[in-house]
Amino acid sequence: MTQTCPSGATPAEAHAFLEAHPEVQAVDILLHDSNGIARGKIIRRHELMAIYESGRHLPISILGLDIVGEDVEETGLIWEAGDGDLRAWPVPGSLTAQQGTDPARGELLLGQYHLDGTPMLSAPRHALNRQVEALAAMGLHASAAFELEFFLLAPERDGQGRVQPAGDVVDGRRSTRTEVYSVDHLIGMQPLFDDIYAGAALAGIVAETLISEYAPGQYELTLRYRDDPLRAADDLVRLKRIVRAQARRHGVVACFMAKPMEDHAGSGMHLHVSLRDETGRNVFAEAPGAGWTDTIRHAIGGLLQTMGESMLVFAPHANSWRRFANQSYAPVAPTWGVNNRSVALRIPAGDGKARRIEHRPAGVDANPYLVAATVLAGIRLGIAQRCDPGAETTGNGYDRNAGGIPRDWRSAIEAAKGSAFLKDALGDEMHRTFTAVKAAEYARVARAIPELEYELYLHRV
Incomplete structure (x- = not known):
């Protein structure tokens, strides 16, 4: 079901990007953890619009990792939370093409939110927004x-x-x-x-x-x-x-x-x-x-x-x-x-x-x-x-x-x-x-x- 994006991003942004960049075949979707390390996935072109329409489920544990990507249980974001999924939504204005990739790829920053659309406050970007x-x-x-x-x-x-x-x-x-x-x-x-x-x-x-x-x-x-x-x-x-x-x-x-x-x-x-x-x-x-x-x-x-x-x-x-x-x-x-x-x-x-x-x-x-x-x-x-x-x-x-x-x-x-x-x-x-x-x-x-x-x-x- 289509939901309202809590970050304010709209599908029009994805549509305009895809029209402007027919060469882009994949997009890196990225969250930043407490160390500022970009973690996420590489999606195919046809998956992009759905992220703007309904977000993308990503595990809460992404925000509880150490520098080498191992779980830190003391964060309360791993087994205490059942390593459940939250919903990541696009950061408005962050969808761009990348230089020199072959085949061509884009990049999109994400913000992590609870399933009800409230900000997940262990996400560094939300801390700055506060x-x-x-x-x-x-x-x-x-x-x-x-x-x-x-x-x-x-x-x-x-x-x-x-x-x-x-x-x-x-x-x-x-x-x-x-x-x-x-x-x-x-x-x-x-x-x-x-x-x-x-x-x-x-x-x-x-x-x-x-x-x-x-x-x-x-x-x-x-x-x-x-x-x-x-x-x-x-x-x-x-x-x-x-x-x-x-x-x-x-x-x-x-x-x-x-x-x-x-x-x-x-x-x-x-x-x-x-x-x-x-x-x-x-x-x-x-x-x-x-x-x-x-x-x-x-x-x-x-x-x-x-x-x-x-x-x-x-x-x-x-x-x-x-x-x-x-x-x-x-x-x-x-x-x-x-x-x-x-x-x-x-x-x-x-x-x-x-x-x-x-x-x-x-x-x-x-x-x-x-x-x-x-x-x-x-x-x-x-x-x-x-x-x-x-x-x-x-x-x-x-x-x-x-x-x-x-x-x-x-x-x-x-x-x-x-x-x-x-x-x-x-x-x-x-x-x-x-x-x-x-x-x-x-x-x-x-x-x-x-x-x-x-x-x-x-x-x-």
Whole structure:
């Protein structure tokens, strides 16, 4: 029986897509779990219309999986729920063609709902939507964009078993140096990036500036600002998938680990965010010649106050914590400053009309839906409680490491579990799911014996 789609998507969207793309023979239908991993199915062309008309049954356990796709019973989403089916519905405007697939395929994002049409609140996109709606209730609306940092690596390891930068796809030349801001270095990867830009355009994503970043084989792509944080997070998860697929087509590996090389900088996922009132005015923007607005100061204050208990969202994996080090361009304390890349919260230089906060703690391995939800919740708390951010950090922020955030993954998990703020930011169900998955992943890592321990201790103790 045809049902009303609770997400607002209509069959007209599917009909228009099929008419415009007669070459598309299959569609990837995707949900994103607590780790931001896309899980779903590949359906045939003739199945698409039915998803818009009546949804698609998918098991609730998809949202209770760990990083390797194994069940985490403590989420309450596996046997406690009988691993029953929920109904997934299309995210409006997310049906697009993919670049370079043969035969041609499309892609469709899904949202998970209960059978009665209410949102399934262990789904990360719904967690972000809750915070968007909470801000709207205050008469405020966020604009946002993520930055995507990543590595392009060779498929093979070096002689010591370490990952190494990919050779250029043009001629195979490989640089092991930090080619930061080198435009000439980008030319060797230009055919790959041309395909990434083409894939982004097909997906309706405006990918913009490309730079060579601060480590061998590291790059950054920026994304155009969105007036909807949900779309900003959609852009990020889709662009990661495009980068990975196009890199694979060109014979290299796209790496979204936060810290794949021990002696070089890691990869962040900075979130730029501003707020508009009901008239469209940027409420962070100061009057010419005036000081910072109370709104931006209170927003920063809320983000600083909640940063410690939120770090598990920003650094969700064992490897995430290797990124935080002095002089690494990753923040090590809850600090804020202006035009300063050594702090956690940066007010970029530029025209006051575009005033925004750059939130820098999150690694590229984090889930952008949960990052954005937590950041918006911190801003909302700061404005509501008129939080004072304290003095601006000037100069080297690494000289002002006053603590205030957990120092390791285990501490972050414990802080997140007990955080009333994070329960509000993510919602009770998403909070339970996320922290249970992280605890299970920590236990997996903790019981594994790394090769380094054999090297250090096998023949010595």
